[in-house]
Amino acid sequence: MTFLKSFVGAVVVALFSSLPVCAETPVVRAALQLSGTVSWEADTIRHYGLDKANGFRMEVTDIAGAPAAQIALIGGEVDMIVSDWLWVARERAAGRDVVFIPYSRAVGGLMVPADSAARSLADLKGQKIGVAGSPIDKSWLILRAYARKVENFDLAETTDQVFGAPPLVYKAALDGEVQGALNFWNFGARMQAAGMRTLLPIDKAAEALGLDPQTPLVGYVVRGNVLKAHPGLGEAIAAASRQAKQRLAADPAAWERIRPIMRAETDAEFEALKAAFLAGAPGEGAVDEEAAARMLKLMTELGGADLVGDLKDLPGGVFHHPEN
Missing domain, CATH: 3.40.190.10 (Periplasmic binding protein-like II)
Structure with missing residues (x-):
């Protein structure tokens, strides 16, 4: 009987030792x-x-x-x-x-008031553009590259840019303090809901530059x-x-x-x-x-x-x- 218990115990130990150990959830x-x-x-x-x-x-x-x-x-x-x-x-x-x-x-786009006469970036020459972030914001750089390649002018030199935090750019756009606004996509959605329209989506500008918008x-x-x-x-x-x-x-x-x-x-x-x-x-x-x-x-x-x-x-x- 003692031998049988020992044998069964050895089998059980061997069986469980052969099972994979459940790893702790990372x-x-x-x-x-x-x-x-x-x-x-x-x-x-x-x-x-x-x-x-x-x-x-x-x-x-x-x-x-x-x-x-x-x-x-x-x-x-x-x-x-x-x-x-x-x-x-x-x-x-x-x-x-x-x-x-x-x-x-999601990258958003350059937005203008619904009643703006602007139909291209060139139509914003001499006007103010609000930009969320800094002069090295990636969407702003893509817009500048697009203006140079497609519309043959320097957006930075021909417009007056106002750089700031997204909420400030959002408010400036709705208050009419700027004639165009480039903001983070979620603030762009809020501006759209408030009646503004997209003049140029960043993914379209990127595609024109040979980049993959995906x-x-x-x-x-x-x-x-x-x-x-x-x-x-x-x-x-x-x-x-x-x-x-x-x-x-x-x-x-x-x-x-x-x-x-x-x-x-x-x-x-x-x-x-x-x-x-x-x-x-x-x-x-x-x-x-x-x-x-x-x-x-x-x-x-x-x-x-x-x-x-x-x-x-x-x-x-x-x-x-x-x-x-």
Whole structure:
């Protein structure tokens, strides 16, 4: 009897030792600006459990802005932020292992009042243009390049630019203090709802310059060592992001649930924000790195070291690929 118990015990131990050990669910510490549009997706992911359904858990902390988020990521205080891939390229060129996972390709456009006589950029010569950001804002650089190539004039030299924060540019546009406004896509949607119209979409300007408007500019940026420690995590994050957008596209109740954090003042603004957000969803395929390299070349020519530092060519490993 003692022999039988010992034998059975040995079999049980051998059986359980041969079973795979369940890995602990990886926790992704994300620092996100919750006053921004990324909160709509992050809230949707967590509310519907799309992170856990894809094998990870997202922890979100609010952060004041992009510089603070970037410092936290590089310092290892968090695992993921949202930024543009040009910043990722600069960091990788400097030897830092960060990886870009597409989140959005929404870029907005140059807007004018509905009753404006302007039909082209040239019609704004001698007038004021409000620009969200600085003189090296990427959308502004694309507009300048378009004006030079297509309309044969320098937009910066022939107009008076007012650079500022998105809410200030938004207010200046609605108050008539500027005759054209280039703002972040969500403020562009709000301006559209308020009666303004798009004079030139940035994706159309980019296409005229030989760029691919499908190239996503903004994405989740994850520390490379985190992705290496958890194979498949990059694709899991991409899947959760994609599924959140699919849920929002298919379920009006999902939008109603997050409407309070969208701060839409009217139904028209709410609908414009929804449409613009979904229109900016990136494709499921890998980022076209040749197209990205063309955009980098243009940004280098126009923005110089202030925008891209010493970067000349696209470093390897900027974009996440499922096989990685």
